[in-house]
Structures are given as structure tokens and as C-alpha cells.
Amino acid sequence: QVQLVQSGAEVKKPGASVRISCKASGYTFTKYAIHWVRQAPGQRPEWMGWLNAGSGHRKHSQKLQGRVTFTSDTSASMAYMELSGLRSEDTAVYYCARAVDAPMITPNWFDPWGQGTLVTVSS
Amino acid sequence: QSVLTQPPSVSGAPGQRVTISCTGSNSNIGAGHNLHWYQHLPGTAPKVLIYGNTNRPSGVPDRFSASKSGTSASLAITGLQAEDEAVYYCQSYDSSLSGWVFGGGTKLTVL
Numbered sequence: 001q002v003q004l005v006q007s008g009a010e011v012k013k014p015g016a017s018v019r020i021s022c023k024a025s026g027y028t029f030t031k032y033a034i035h036w037v038r039q040a041p042g043q044r045p046e047w048m049g050w051l052n053a054g055s056g057h058r059k060h061s062q063k064l065q066g067r068v069t070f071t072s073d074t075s076a077s078m079a080y081m082e083l084s085g086l087r088s089e090d091t092a093v094y095y096c097a098r099a100v101d102a103p104m105i106t107p108n109w110f111d112p113w114g115q116g117t118l119v120t121v122s123s
Numbered sequence: 124q125s126v127l128t129q130p131p132s133v134s135g136a137p138g139q140r141v142t143i144s145c146t147g148s149n150s151n152i153g154a155g156h157n158l159h160w161y162q163h164l165p166g167t168a169p170k171v172l173i174y175g176n177t178n179r180p181s182g183v184p185d186r187f188s189a190s191k192s193g194t195s196a197s198l199a200i201t202g203l204q205a206e207d208e209a210v211y212y213c214q215s216y217d218s219s220l221s222g223w224v225f226g227g228g229t230k231l232t233v234l
Binding site for chain 2: 004035037044045046047049059061062095097100102104105106107109110111112113114115116
């Protein structure tokens, strides 16, 4: 079945960087974009951006521009999200999700999602 | 900030019907962007319940339905079951922000 499996929890100090991986299986990795969403404690989910490994196209949210990098390894069906300059406000569960589309339906919706990766930023 | 607004909580007894609203603006729902709904159980990955305003993926019971009108949308759940207890999010695209946006989430409690 279609599945996204993410790397494990991370604890980082302020100013550090974190890289989270997202392993895709059950479908052709290069045919669908991978989006990244994070959810801080008690907050709504926040969209971070997306990467289409097949085309190389990517987009970041305006808020995270300059701090977030999306990469991929198509041979391993892996997507990566790296966030730099970590601060306490970046403490959140980070999700990868596959973007799905259909004729006449925009925007994409996300299905499935990875299990989430908790990133804790603390000194 | 262009956001989607949901009630923080709703509740209902088993077998009852509840609705969850999602109010947006002319830069997201009102701009014609489709709305999607997700169910999020604690400790699990969010799961799509409704896509493209009204469509149910295979495997989602027909107890779940949704509608959209103007700058608002709503999710209806009939025949409430204990397993429906979760947080529900709406999602769309915002033209002003040039990105996907989520509602604040609504916690459904089955009494």
C-alpha cells in the first residue's frame, strides 16, 4: 500500500539544523509531489512547502523562505526536509504528505501522511 | 493573515448528527479553491475524509459528508460512533499567501 515513513524524533539546540527523511513506498515516487507540514503544540497545522522529485520544482512558504530546504533521492524514493537556524518556536511535529490531484479539483489534497517526526528545540 | 476558522469543539451522543463549520475568505474558499477535510486521531497520521469539497475517498463511510457555499464549508457526521472522536481539520489554498492553509481544528467528543 502507499506509505510514507519518517525518521525518528530529534532534539536540537537553538541555532542548529535538523534534517528529516520521508521514505515513500507503494507508488512511483517521481509522479507525485511531497509536501511538508508542521504542527506546533496547540497550533493549527502549518504548510511549509513542497518538492516534486520528478520535475525538480519546489516551493517554500513565505514564512520559512531562506531557512528550509527540500531535497530528494529518487533512487531511494526518499524526500528530505532541512530546517536551519532552529528556534524554540520550531518545536513541532513535522509531517511529510503525498500530494494527490484529480481533474477539476485544485488545490491538491494530501494522502497519505507520514507518521510525523517530533522536533524539540531546547537549550 | 488569511486563515480558515473552525469551532474549537463540538460534541454529540452516539447515533446523533453533528456538523463542523469552516469559514474562510475571498482569498481561499471564496476564490473557488476546493476544500478538503482531514481526521486526526492522537498519535496517528492525519487521514483525508473529504477531498474536492464533497468527495469521499474509498473506505470512508458515507456517514461523512460535506458541502461548500461561498466562503464557508461544513462537514457533517451522522450516526456518531465512539471511533469518530478525533480532531477534524479543513484545508484549502490561499491566493494571498500563495500556499496551503488549514483550519484551527475542531475536537469532536462523542458523549
